[in-house]
Structure formats: C-alpha cells, structure tokens
Amino acid sequence: MRSPQYYRSNMRHRMASRRLLFPADFQLTHKSSSSKSQQKGPQNVYDAWLASRELPAQPGHYLVPGAPRPLTMENARLALFITKASTLDFFKVLFELNPLRTTLMMSLNVVRSLFPAFRGYSQALIVDELQSLIASESFTWSRLVYLVSTEVIRRVIEGCLDSFAASNENIVMGSARFYIEYKQMEQRVRLDVPTLADPGVRALLQESELFARSFTGSGFGILSPLEFIHIISLLTEIFSHIILIISLTRGVSHFGILVLSIFSTMLPMILSWFTCQRQETETVGGLKEARAADRQERLRSLAYSDLHRPEIALFGLGDWILKSWTSARKIVLASEQPYYARNTSILDQFNLNELVSAVQNIPLLLLFQTSSASLGSLTVYRTSIQSLLYACRNLVSTSKMVFQGIFLMSAFTASTKLKPRLNPRHDDVVPYISQTGGVSITAKNLSYTYPGSSEPALRNINFTLEPGETLAIVGYNGSGKSTLAKLLLRIVDYDRGSLLVNGVDIRRYNPAEYHSHLSAVFQGFSKFSTTVKENVGLGNVDKITYKPAIETAVHLAEADTLVKSLPTGLKTMLETPGYESLSYPGMMMQEDTTQRHGLSGGEWQRIALARAFMRANEPGIDMFLFDEPTSALDAHAQNQIFDTVAKISRSPSGERTKTVIFITHRLSTARRADKVAMMENGTITEFGTHDELIRKNGTYASLYRASI
Template identity: 50%
Template sequence: MMNLTLKPIQYYWASLSMPFAEWPNCYPRDTSPKCAPPRAAANLLPRPIFEAWLESRTLPNNDAKDRLSPGAQRAVTGQNLSLASEISKKCALNFCAMIWNLHPYRLTILILFDIFRGIFPAFRGYSQAMILDEVQHLFSSSGDFDLSRLLRLLVLEVIRTALESALDLFSSNNEQILNNSIRFVMEQRQMEQRLRMDIPTMESAVVRELFQEADLFVRSFNGVANFGLLSPFDLIRTLGSVSELFSHIFVLYSLTRNETPGVLSLLSVASLLYPLFLPWLTPSKSYYNDHQNPLESRSAAKQEHFRSLAQNDAYRPEVILFGLGPWIMRNWSSARKVTLGLEHVNPTSQGGTGSLFSLLTPMDITGLITALHNVPLVLALQASSASLGSFTLYRNSLQSIVYSSRNCYNTVNLAFQSVFLLGAFTASMQVKPKMQPRPDKLQRYTPSPRGMRIEVRDIYFTYPGSTEPALRNISFSLEPGETLAIVGFNGSGKSTLANVLLRILEFESGQIVVNGCDVSKLDPTEYHRHVSTVFQGFAKFHATARTNIGVGSIDELKRTCAIETAADLADASHVINSLPRGLKTILEPPQGSNLSFGVPTCGGPTHERHGLSGGEWQRIAISRSFMRACRPEVELLVFDEPTSSLDAHAQNRVFNTISELSKTASGEPLKTVIFITHRLSTARRADKIAMMDHGSIIEFGSHQELLARNGAYASLYRASV
C-alpha cells in the first residue's frame, strides 16, 4: 500500500464546520445572586442541525416527549423524511466536499470504477454463455470437431478475467487508501473534540447522546456491516449495484438462442474439485482486527488505551488540568496510522499483486465452473430449444437482478438512518465547551511573581439533577503567597469548592477574580498552566511509573532527572527503587479503579506489572503534582486530602515540602496554596482556615482567630486533640 501524506486537518474541516472563533456564544453567564438552575443543554449546541437531529429522536404521539435511545433507527415517516432532507441540505454537501478535498483523483477513480465494475458481471455472463454454447455445440455435433473457436473463446475469457481481477485489485487498494485516510481524519477530529470538551458540557445527557450518535457515524467507516451502519463509501458502492442492475436488465432484454465429446467428464470433475484446491491457490488476506505483526498488535492496544484515556470521564479532570490532550493525540495518531496501514506498512499483508496467483485466483471463474455442472443436464434434454449458455445467462442475470435490487433497497434504508448520524456528527463538531469564553470577551492571564491573588464573590454551584446547591454564597479572598486550609465534615462541599477554583467545574453565579481578572474571561487551558493539584480521586493509570508521574508535566516526561526530583520531593523515591524495573515498571491499579491506558499489557519480562498500596499510590500522585509545582509559571497549588493514606511523619514531610516550594530560600512567597484536610493539626499550618458546612463557609480566619471565636472550628479542633 502507498504511504499517505495527510494535509492539515483544518484544511479539510473548513468546509464542514465553522471556525472555532466563529462559533456562536449561546449561553451568557448568569450573574444573579441566587442559585440558578443548570443551563439548558440545547444552549450549548448550534440550533438548526441540532434541533432537526433532536426532533428525529422524539417518539410520535408522545406527550412526555420521550426520545429514542442513541443509535435507534428512525421510522420512515413524512416528518422524518422532511428532517432527513433538512439535515442533508445543511451537512451532506459540505461533508462530501471534505472527502473530495482529501483525495480528489482517487475519489474520481473510485466512482468511475464502481460504475464500470457494475457492468462487468453482465460481460462475464455473456462471455461464459458463449463458451458454454460452444461446448454444447461441439459435443452434440457429428463429424469433425473444430476446437479453434472454443480455444479462442477460452483464451479471451482468461484475458478478460485477468484484466477484471487486476482492475478489481487496483480499485480495492485505492478504496482502502481512501477509506483508511478518511477514517483517520474522522477519528482524529472526534478525539480532538472530545478532548476539548470540559466536564460541565459533558454532564448534559443530551450532549452525551449527541456524541454517542456521532461515534456511531465515525464507526461506520470501519466497514462493520453487522452494526447496520453505512459509510459514504458504501453509498458510492451503490453506484456499482445500480449499473449492474441495469446491465442485467439489458442482457435479459437482448437474449438470443444458441445451440455444441471424453473432455466433458474431465471438465465436470474439475468443476467439482475446484473448491478443494481454491484455498491452496488463494493468498491469505489480512483483516483489520487480525494483527499478525507484533508492531501492529502493540499499536492496536496502544490506540485503544489512549482512546479510553480521551473518552473516559474518570480521567477527565487530570486530562484537562495537566493539559494531556496534545500528548494523547500524538500517541493515538501514531498508533492509529500503523493499524490503518498509513505508515510502516508490510506489503505482504495488504493483498498486493506480487504473484501470478494474486491475479488469477481472485478471478471470478466460479460462475463458469459451476455452470459446467449443468452440461450433462442440457445434453440429456436435447429436445429443448434452450441452449446451455442462454439458460445459464438467463438464470444468472435473473438472480443478479433480485440481488442488486435487494442491495439497493437496503442501502437506501441504511442511508436514511445515516443521515441522522451525519447530523449528530456535524452538530457535535460545533459544540462549544461551556467554560470557554467568547472570543470578544477573552482576556490574557496576568502572571504574578508572588503567587496567585484570589477573590471569590458569592459563588453558587448545583450538580446536574440536584435541587439543592452544593455550594452557596461562597466568598473569601487570598493574597498572593498565602496558604488556605479548607476543613469541615464529609459532604460539606470542600472538594466541590476545590474543583470550582481549579476550573474543572463551572459555577452558576457569582464571580472569581484571579490576579485582578475575571476567571470566566480566561481560557481554561491557559489558566491551568499556572495551577497544579492532587485530586482526592486521583487517576491510577495502568502505565509505567515514569508515565504516572510524568503526566504532571508532559513536556518533561522523558527527562529522568525531573521525574526523580519530583519523586524525591514527594518522599516516593523508595517506592520507585523497590519496583522490579524502577520507573519502567508498569503499575497495576487496584481492581475496580480507573481503566488502563498507555501501554499494551503483554506478557514477558519487559512488561512486568506491579501493584501498589494506597499510600504508595498517593505518593505517586503527589509526585505527579510536584512535576508541575516546581515550574516557575505555576502560582497556585491545590491539594485535596493529599496525605489521607500516609502516616503522620510522612504527612509532615510532604507539607514541609509544599511549604518549601511555595516560598523562596529567604521566606518570600512564591505560590498560593490551598489544601483540604480532615486533620486539624495540619490546618494550623495555614495562614487562613475556611470552615465549611452544608456548602457554605461558616467561619473564616486564622487558626488563632477561629479558636478565639469558640465556634464550630474551635469545637471540632478541641475534639480532635
């Protein structure tokens, strides 16, 4: 197969979706002081295509407006036909233009060949009918037999079938290159869009269903017919079915009669033995999921692991905050190109034209040999006016008409369903992340050399499906370089507040100002570059220890010294040194934890796997955070119960390290620190303490100030000591 050089994806996609900067902003921020309900999911989406897609999923005569499950087939009704027409007008032409821009010449060849290949069966039937008529004529005649005409017809048939096979092989190879190219572009675009989405956007059930149907459209390019999916290439292939249908109709219309010695038995026996020899003559084929090559096998596993990392919600907080999107796309793209044969291709696995049998064995001589079974029957019925050739040609043409008609009908039905999947895909590509500010409101982040200044004003947040806000009337301020401890009972909203401050969750009302700028006007990706964290439910990646730590600063993943420094700061060096292969050891998460990604878990000495205890995993997560915390541009460190599984001595060492990272050698502040803890002895380290209860900050101040108040914090502190 030829190597493929892909043009930039933006070039192909310009005709399908609006540029990112031109996407409409459909959801203005609610600044009311009261807790507002979650924004409607439809406000996240481009209205015209989305509305037609959503309406097609609404069950008719249903007052409750129940919807079909994602991927369910739409009924062929007048309303759905109108919706399909509307979606086709808005999507189909631009989508076809994108495919055309990918490989215009190959696509032209594909269309022309599919039309001509539809005519080939009629020519094949006519040629074989002439041969069978000549065989019948020769064996039923008396006197001298002239075999020259029969031999000439046989030679022409061999030449015809060889040419047809060569054209079929070329066309199939051309189609495979086209299909794999568009599959790669579609899957890459889908992965990029999924990685662009933030958690508030994907919390909408309608958005998730939209992406499910978009995934089905992308899967249609895999050619998995049993899923009832139809790709544009299947639709192009219908041109061949239509031309075949009309060519056989013409054959039936123009059929004429024809009438033809120990060779007959030999031919009959050969036709019976042909299926036994066919497997020996036919070269084995390599299919998509049949990865014989070790490189392809590893690449297939790698691509699925990175796809899981991109699409699994369990990973999304760390994928978003640590900016893992480009790294995921690079690794997925390199693996996907190998499995699709777009690079590192083994020519022997692609069904090339390297041998004579590769041309001769695919030839469609099965029809001719099968027809020879009818020779004895026709000779026994000499009284019949029908010749063997006309009888066979008529029967084959009639069967082909029935088959082609059924194939065209099924294709039209699948095409009708695919229109709605195309609509879902197009709409999903235009979904805007909820926390991304409008281009005209976007501001640049203003760095601070002494840490991040944070002002939180009357923040409210409610989880989707809940009627009670998880955060209400949250207000406080932190000066650059200060440390805040957030304490409170379980379920009081501590982790939710941390995720809101990290811009993982979107608040509904109020305002957060960082370094004098409204955080809602900052690009979340830019904001996250200045933040590092340890999440309470941190990801336990089924990957090497190096990768588990290095994803905290993906640009330094290959710098062993940086990873070892981060592990040493987190007091995790002894954990790494105890592993069978050190940083190269694959860490195996506990049963029931996050899914695996990143490396195929094959057996063998180079893939030793190792489990860790809860405390050891926590040290790995802290090391991950310190990978980024050491960088000068990071101004805010957020730790959500970072030492819950560590003993008191290990806990003190970690917090001493945090204190050292947040200050210069002379004690000047460098970074603002926020940490959540249940251990009030640790909270004493902080400059300020926020006591939370039922989603609100009920007390705020220094340790001594809160003790002096003799309120909830003082009572809890005295109970703990």
C-alpha cells in the first residue's frame, strides 16, 4: 500500500496544470525529455513548487499538499530558485501596502535584538558596584543607586518600546493578511469548474491556502511569511553577544570564567522556560461584529464551494462576492485587537528573572578576591551565553519554518498566475453579438468525459436549433441531459466535436461575456444561506437592492404567496442544509441570534426560478435553460411556470426573442417545445418535433404513451 504521506497524480492532469499556468513553457517542456528538464532545472515557480513535492527516486509520487519538504540539496536549490524568482517581488508588494510602518517594524526588530546584550552589560555594572561595596569600605551608595535607577528606567523604556513595536507589527501583519486573503478569494471566484477539477490545481490551491493562513499563526507551527525579519533580528542579537563577550575576555582569568560560564549554561535553564504564552486575539463580541463574521464565512463558503460554482459563473457573482466579503472582513479585522495590548501593563515587561540570577552570583564573590576578574564579567558571560544558545536554537527552528514557507509562498505565487481553462486566448476572442430572436445552436459530434472517468458522459451529440426555438431534452436518468446543459452554458468544455452559438465557436467567446446573455435554473441549484431577497437578487447582482425588480421576479415564479407567508417576507433568513456544520480553521464561532426559516423542495424551486427570472426582462438575454425546473411542483404549478416562460420569451407583439431549452422527465410538457431531443446512454437517439417522434414510434413515443 502507498504511504499516506503521498499520492500518485495522473500525468495527464499534471501536464494540464502546467499548461494552465505557463502555456509557452509547457510547449518547451513537453518536447524535451524529463532528464533534460531536470538538468536544466525549473523554468518557473510552478515547476519548482511541483519538483519540491516529488519524492526522490519515485517519479509521479508526491507529498500530500501541506506536507513539510525534506531538507535536501535539491530542495535547497529549488528554494534558492524560488527566492530569486518571486520572493523579492512578493515582499515588495507587501512593503508597498504599508511602507512607513513596515520600515518601522523592521527597524524596531533590529533595535530590540540589541536589548539582551545591553541588558547584560548594564547588569554587570550593577554587580561590579555591589562587589566593590562588599570589598571596599570607601564605596559610596550613590553610584549603586544611580545604576539601579538607570536600569529600572531602561526596562520601563524597553517595555514601552516592546508594546509599541508589537502594536505596529500587528497592523502591518493585518494589512498583509487582508491582502493575501483577498487574493485567495479573488482567485477562487475567478477560476472555472474545469480548472478547479484538475488535481494539480487543487493541490496548488491547498498549499496557497496554507500560506494565507500562516499570517494568522497557523500552518507549520508558528510560521509567518515575514519570519525573515526574525532571522535578521536573531543574527543581530547573536553578533551583539559575541562582540560583548570578546570585549570582556582579557587574560587567562577571564578565559577561565568564560569556560566556567559555558559549562554552567549548558545546565537546564529552568527560569527561562517559566513563561506563559498569551492568547493574541479575542473572539468578536459585538452583535455587528458577530454578524460580519457570520457573513464573511458564508461568502467564503460561497467562493470555495464547487456546488455553487456554476451559478457564480453564470450570474457573474465574482465581483459581488469580493465586494461583500471585503466589507464584512474589514469589520472583523477591526474588532481583533491584540490581547496583550489591552491586558498587559509595562510591569508585565519588567522581568525580574535576570536580576535574580545576577544576585545569585554574590556567593561567588570570594572566588574573585584574588583575581583581576569581576563578578560582573561572570554575569555578562552567563547571560550572554544563555541568550546565545537560545537565539541559536530559535535561529535553527525559524530557518526551518522559513524553508517550508518558501514553498508555500511559491504555491501562492503560482496560483495567482492561474488562468481559467475556459478563457480563450486573447487573439482568439470574438465579442458576443446578440441575434434577433435568440441564439442559434449547432452541435456536431460533441463528446465529453468527466475527469477521472473512463466512460464518456456524452458521445456524438448532433442537433441544430434556430433562434427563438424551444428545445425539450428528455431521457432516462443518467443519460447525459444535465451534462449537455453544462456544455451549452459553457460551464464545462467538450473533449471532441464542435459547438457553434450564433455561428461562432463557443470556445471563442469570453465565458463571462457569454454568461451575461443567459439565464438558467440548474437541477442542483444553490440554496444560499441568506435572505430571500438576496437568494433571488443574486440572479442579477446589479439590481440586488432594487426591490421592484425582485418583486417582479418573485411574481414571475408564482412565489408571491410563499414570500407573504414568511415571517419577515423578503428579509427572512433561509435555513440551508449543512449550514450548521459549516466551519473553517480559525473561524470565530458565534451564536446566531437570527431565526432561520426552512423551505420545502418545491418552495426552494420557486426561489431558484425567481433567481433566473431576475434577468427575464433584461436586454441582451438571448437564452433560458431550465434543468428540471418544476420537478418538485404539481402539474398545475408546472403549467403556470411554462406559461410564464413562453410569455417572457416573446415580445409584446408575439415575436420570439429568446431561445428556450428545458430538461424534463414529464413528457406531457415536452410537446410544448418546437423540438424534442431524446437522450439515451449519453447521446441523442431521436430529434425532431413531438409529432415527428410520435410517428417515428421509437423510444420517445413509447415513453410518452406510458406517461399519459
């Protein structure tokens, strides 16, 4: 059995991922052998990221997303390549978010790294004065009082500076965190279904998500993408202690004390470990913040859910999701105050452990009575060596985390270059031009196979539909009806054949532009965890706040009575399946004080119809596609809906203005259509008018007679 630490990716998917990211490089890599590619090294950040996940001597086997990379020479070279290729540009972007505060943060970190060495030297002066007090009767207390007072003032200033630096760093990291999370959300709502179905892309996005979450302290331990600043601070601290130790070491006696100090420091440093880790943030407490937290997670669910992807693409919800999430996220971030900033005082920074350690050296006074060495030098040795060991240990652990963080950052960088697979090349784009009377469709030998499946879901689909005609697609369950609908709506791409819309290859249309001329009800339509108003208004986000448009859509869907029966009408919050169990790492759980109302299947279906009808009267809408739009409605309600569809697909004078396609199991409604397509086993076996198919006396005729 394969280890759970890796999985084997299909080579076809791997190469498809490369083509998505870097089309030009793909052609070069595809032509060259794998050995040559390894000799030349990675061509881009994505290549380096993918190579870092590949297990040594096991081609085609990869670490699971998020697994730490082993520290090898090959991975070190990959990390160096990524650093040169993207790290500087990435940190330049972060720097430009808050240039003054970022500069201040870096400067303060370096300054604060000098504190330990200066602190040890200051304590040494105090101990030397105390030694003189005991050894000499001519000593005056004023000097000792002055040094102690200076030490107290220094510690107070140091505490204030630490508090300010922590507050400033929180602001800088908050800005960076918001930027990364926004880019993550932006990518999710921009990518289409075929792109997200690719396993290589999914792995890339998972590690990109880990990188985004590392700004909150999760991920690999306490990894933060800005740990490189910590490395600089640690190096500065190490060098400052080394310089201090060298400056004090004069002669054999000092060298002996240094050796003694090193020996004693190797013992367990008990006092240095008695620290309590504080909780950095508190949960959101106010009602406004709680609602914002709830809304941001619902929008996050909307952006990340594959279930909602078709309607996000069709109705162009990407910008609306980003705008709404931004508004809610800013409220949540504003409420997250640093815990230590509110609940600690300067006295908390006043650490007495080091002073106690210094006092413990007094019994060694007699040791130095006959030596030129002082007790202060022993204090400096001990504190500096302790700090050196602690800093070196931190440097090693931080360097390991930074090493892992480089590969997570490469995933984020590579993910920002992902292009939706359905988007045509710039040179191939053809603007969509609305035709009088709706769209014309010509399908020739269309075939489609779902990723990972060996059997095609569609094969050799052929039909022609003229502008303004109505097509009914019927057939058994699993015959490919819904899959064909997704092809026609440009949600997925076909493998072979051709599909012309208004005489133009559908692949040459920009999907977003094409979708703006369509409206649809999917069989598995989305049930958004929000108000009735938003559930309906999402069908046309430009009018989501325009109540008359929403009321018109509700009326067209015959949902007036339903809305009036709800507790607060259009403002009623709807309960959706699975919402209560929805959670994400770092999600702030709050008690939901808003009462949610559940709907039956038929009631939800009317809401979905109303959403589609939000575009009913919009200019430029050329096609309606309904996938089982009335499966949960009774026969009377079904007839009313189809009467409405027939009415809105024509002009006031009776001319046809829209092409209508509907999928149905109820063959009694199929006779309403101009054309009927009978599907079996992924292909159209019969196509024509209802009367023609009845006369043909085939499968359709048999099913129709059995249904009446």
